Amino acid sequence: MARIAFILLCHKDPKGIIAQARRLTATGDYVAIHFDARANPKDFEEIRQALLDNPGVVLANRRWKCGWGEWSLVGATLDTARAALEAFPQATHFYMLSGDCMPIKSAQYAHGFLDAEDCDYIENFDFFESDWIKTGFKEERLIYRHWFNERTRSKLFYASYELQKRFKITREVPSDIQVMIGSQWWCLRRQSLEKVIAFCDSRPDVVRFFSTTWIPDETFFQTIVPHVVPKKELRARTLTYLIFTDYGMPVTFYNDHYDLLMGQNYLFARKISPEAIRLRERLGALWAASGVHFPISNEATGLFRFMTGRGRIGRRFAPRFWEVDGSLGRQNALRLVVAKKWHVAKRLTEAIRRHTDIPAVDYLFNEVEAHLPDLGGVETTVSKREHHRRALLKLLFEQFESNRLVICLDPSALHLIQDLCSDKADTRVLLIDSHFDDAYLRGHIRRVGLAGSETSAEVVERLIPTVRADLEHEAERLRDADLDALQSIAPWRPADDNAAQLAQFLDVTPEMAHQILAAEHLFSD
Known part of the structure; x- marks a missing residue:
């Protein structure tokens, strides 16, 4: 021994x-x-x-x-x-x-x-x-x-x-x-x-x-x-x-x-x-x-980072020095779908691809698999994409042979959203508002690593109000950012209102917007 x-x-x-x-x-x-x-x-x-x-x-x-x-x-x-x-x-x-x-x-x-x-x-x-x-x-x-x-x-x-x-x-x-x-x-x-x-x-x-x-x-x-x-x-x-x-x-x-x-x-x-x-x-x-039995959860570091990061304005997406003078070009139209519930945003981009000729990719700065074409290697890792984000977006416009592009972003990436909105390109933002019930929040807490499989239910329940407030605050920060072109849709709003917002966001007819929003279980968890 x-x-x-x-x-x-x-x-x-x-x-x-x-x-x-x-x-x-x-x-x-x-x-x-x-x-x-x-x-x-x-x-x-x-x-x-x-x-x-x-x-x-x-x-x-x-x-x-x-x-x-x-x-x-x-x-x-x-x-x-x-x-x-x-x-x-x-x-x-x-x-x-x-x-x-x-x-x-x-x-x-x-x-x-x-x-x-x-x-x-x-x-x-x-x-x-x-x-x-x-x-x-x-x-x-x-x-x-x-x-x-x-x-x-x-x-x-x-x-x-x-x-x-x-x-x-x-x-x-x-x-x-x-x-x-x-x-x-x-x-x-x-x-x-x-x-x-x-x-x-x-x-x-x-x-x-x-x-x-x-x-x-x-x-x-x-x-x-x-x-x-x-x-x-x-x-x-x-x-x-x-x-x-x-x-x-x-x-x-x-x-x-x-x-x-x-x-x-x-x-x-x-x-x-x-x-x-x-x-x-x-x-x-x-x-x-x-x-003594020790259930290992390893949640302490994640909890500390989460709690100390609340309310802090991050610099993660600040412009890199080689991008300061770069631009996506005035001729290009970039559309940012911003949603905390990634599955909802992905259903929307899938419907956009199905019903229109507008190229749409998913969370390209968060997930490796984001419906990206072969771009010669720059797309292979998330870190590469983030380091060369303007170059990546330019390549996407070229690869799709289109002057329009839809991408998905998390609302926590406010500085990236603001950075792209300040570009010379025609950039608009669509916020998908969401209601965060306790069941969703429990899953979110585990998905982002704030709690592990061994974390007690009591610890998770204590986190729920804080995490809910944090997610709601992200949406408020986006609204307070005073963006020139911000539309929003939500599951509790009338279908015509949502269609009008989406039509303005994509520059499509209200009828086409209704077809896109008719995607099965679009807002479901």
Whole structure:
């Protein structure tokens, strides 16, 4: 059975650290503690005295003064890992934790999870090719030397960087390693950690290189582990659940997040608020529990993104730089069918294709299959279409040999709608209004990933009013956008009114509009 040695990096809350160590060792696991040398010496002494007689606890031989973005965090981890390897010969896995982490599964579940597959868990994405780094320094992290802490000595940090940049004082990455990047919260098997330590002892040049990179805790282990462990034995994920805000700060969890956290496919979570006393008590008791069933839903990240995104004006469909001067042409007529219920819009475009000679495609910026012709490859992925949307639409006009085109868009894509309406082409919008009953909303919540198959009905019911308001708000935003040509149809309006709106939208006769709208079950869910 797996026995875990937790490598615990901490700098505050001695009582919480003591409780964490006692809790984790009570189930037969181990804890190796590094307490920041910058912290209060009295706090460290309190920890040392309280855990002195616990055979499952060891303290790192050296206490580093740790700083964000510095090598000191990696140095502290390495020294603590060495202490754990020596002190706990029966440990099979070594799991990185911080003082803000708490278990969201039982020890019984965690041991079974690790026993189920002989592998290591560590994020390891290509440093240069992946988009793991969203903003700020990228290559600069490696090719320049960083001796100063960016947060506490920012003037020296940036002065050093500017001097190296000005005089082109750069360096090469060690030629025989591929730099990888990922979260610092990993879980490695004993033999893998021993290989990492052996590599460090035999390759001081690599250690020296990383010791002056910026934020090496995101690259050092992530690079060395794939270098010494076969790829088939690696899982590029962390077992510690954490979410980051748009500002790069970790999301903090509180007392009402217990059920949500239990449903995530992770063993621990970070960060748990110090004020969330009840949550800490429940999670602490959970670690020692047995026979607990954990229905995995993984809805937390989707819920967070949804809730924080509400009311925000996105920039997803802002014009790309190569499209600023582009135009679809004054001679072309573009018609935008905007509907939240995609099946209704697709029935309408199918009827338009059947009854008229107007080319009509479906949600070409959302779905791969959208009734598109062969366009030489630009249509093969949704991302390609979005990146080259004006070029794509021009190609469609040419391919269909028509100066008219109907496409479907989701009302959430307001900036795309506004962007296309500002084009020189004759662009009109048809909004298909909808009523969102509870049954539809339950399905929508699951379709967009806000809830999984294991999500409780109670959680889904709590989401329904919020999601309904959000969908209704999307339609209101479209109406408030003051578009020059906006028509709308709805299932509750008289057939003649809908036909008049559609006729104006498509430039067809009212009789033809009636035929199109007579499509079977057009508005049905």
